[in-house]
Amino acid sequence: MSGERRRLTVTEKLEIMARQARCPRCHEKLGQLKGLDWDHSTPLALGGADTPENIQALHRTCHRQKTSGAGGERRASVADGDQHKIGKARRLSAAQAEFRALLLAKEPGMPREKKSRIPSRPFKRRSA
C-alpha cells in the first residue's frame, strides 16, 4: 500500500530523522538512512497529507508490520495495520452512503421515480 507518494529529498529525510530520532514502532534508534522506510503517519488513503510533517521514518521491518498489522498474525493484531484502518474507513463511508440513501428515500414529498430514467434520445431525422 504505497499510494502515490512523492519521493522525499535527503534533506527532508534528515529533517524527519532530526525530529524523531527513534523508530516510533520499536523505539530503537533509527540508524542508517538506507535501512529506513518513510511512512505517512496518517495514511494518504485516510486523508493524510503528503508532506514531511505527516511522514515518519521507521525501520523497514517495522514498517512492514505497521502496514500489514503487527507481526502479521491473527486478527487482534491485524486491527493495528493501516490496511485494516483503510478498509474500515471504506466500509464506514459505504454504510454512511447507504444510510443517506435510506433517509432520502423516506423523505416525504419526494417525487416518485420518473417513468423512465433513461432520457429518450431524439434521433436525428432527416428527410433524405
Ligand SMILES: [Zn+2]
Ligand atoms: Zn523499529
